[in-house]
Amino acid sequence: MPPVLVSRFTATSCIGRGLDQTLAALLDRQSGLKQCAFQDIDINTWVGEVDAVDDEEMEPELRDFNCRNNRLAQLALRQDGFAEAVDTAASRWGRRRIGVFLGTSTAGILQTEWAFRRRDPVSGCLPADFVYAATHSPYSLSDFIRRKLRLEGPAMSVSSACSSSAKVLASAKRMLDAGLIDAAVVGGVDSLCATTLYGFHSLGLLADGPCRPFSDDRKGISLGEAAAYLLLERMPDSPDGDAVLLLGVGESSDAYHMSSPHPKGLGARMAMEQALSSAGLSPASIDYINLHGTATLNNDSSEAKAVAGVFGATTPCSSTKGATGHTLGAAGALEAVICAIAIQHDLMPAGPEAGLRDTTTGIQYLMSNQRQRVSHILSNSFGFGGSNCSLVFGRSA
């Protein structure tokens, strides 16, 4: 199948609003993680919180959608001229020919948590201002963005835990390949909430300091929040020389365990191999791998086995979660945007300094940023339930 043009992209996370701040943080190897001071959460952990999300104001006609997840979604949509680029695409292709496929694992569950804290003491009812469809439902995110962008084509949310917003690129590519749409707004938005913070805490998977993917003393993940969008379009006859392309997608299931990865990384390996095959590329042609790299002991070692199995020990790779935290349902899209930045700026980001790397993994983990031409990147996203997705990006020339 032909490549798909990534004609515009943007990301907002704890390392910055939009592309300029994100690039600067990657170049400086900064981390946006801080000791958790989110609402009244009482856990000794670090999080990647986006500043001033709650200052966002909703238009009156969209006030039902007012929840932290959608406020973050709206804040990010304003950056880098993304909404304007979608408008231009809409005038070119038609509003019915543009899909909206967004990934989220949390949607607005934080709103539901607070609604339960505000239950009527007598009747037990939730407060009257709680609107299920516009905040709690996984589809609330796609519905909100579709309304903001005034698009009228196909739409859905994908909610497959931490692979959600990688898999939306696969869904969009299939629909573009089938000729049902000419463009798609894809991406992911996930926001901090008590459910994920206390949930990962109860699984014993949260680090007590900033997460250190693939370090020899890694202790677990740091949760983050993010919103990232990519505008995918049918390939033009002559794309710009530095245009970023989505070349291939690969998906698989572990069929192993709900919250532990396959110990040999079998499902992960299948997803990477399929992504390469779908892109028509050999492992040797991949210049850099953006790892899922959550920094738990098991996830990193199982991913390393899978990567070493497919690529051997020489392909440079790194996880950027030490900078952004693990943004769960937004991670796939956030890291897709980081891949696009890497291609356009000849950058292989090493992520923040994290001491000694785990030398038992047998992969070429980057110890410092590399500035060189990056033609092909593979990005991994794996989630609970054994949901795996790998994406391959490249440049047009």
Next chain:
Amino acid sequence: MTLISAYLEGIGLLGPGVPDWPQGLAILAGQTPYQQQKTVLSPPASLPPAERRRASPGVMAALEVGHKACAMAGVRPAEPASVFASSGGDGRICHAICSALASGDTMISPTQFHNSVHNAISGYWGIAAGAMTPSSVVSAHDGSFAAGLLEAVMLLGSEQRPVLLIACDSDYPQPLHDARPVPDTFAVALLLTTMPHPGKTIAQLSFCGDTLFTDAEVQPMDDHALETLRQSIPAARCLPLLQLIARGEAGRVVLDYVNPPRLAVDVAPCS
């Protein structure tokens, strides 16, 4: 003009007053009157004992219809790629976690937490069926069935292997029930193939590029109780499609999707 076809070879069905597809077929074909009863769930034999004991209504219903659709088509459950469509995640777990957090109890059960993900059913299907194939997990509120059907047909085209669509929704306890009044569990599974198999294919489903996204209205079910069922559980929005199939009739059916557009499917019986 784009024309995409899928061949329906297996159906699983379970809902209030609809214990399986053969009885659902008799009801939808007008041979048996529909009587609403509570959905009868059984623990999934295909899961290991620990997971079986903890299986939620959604997991029980989804695994049952999925296995039945595969059996009807004569397809090994590990073989198809899969699509899971659901309006929301597990309502009881959501209730339990939010209630505990509101009462200041922050020690969430690890099992409840990993079962709270929207793709829990997909994960359990993978484990039960031994399926390592791609699995999509989609949601479009009341249009989730149509979103899943469309995703399944797209996956069929890219994977060139059978695709199992499972759409499933179950009820929320109070107080969430007031905000999302889904009354019971309903699950449907469709096993789709890229090519027809004489004697096995039930119907051809076609999607015409010019007309599949439509402003046309959904034709309500003739039977008032079935129409109530269709409107009250998102996965039951499949009923107009199943009715045409049960009656062995050819025609176009319009399904609730992200209204607008709705999704138009052309159905042609094959046996």
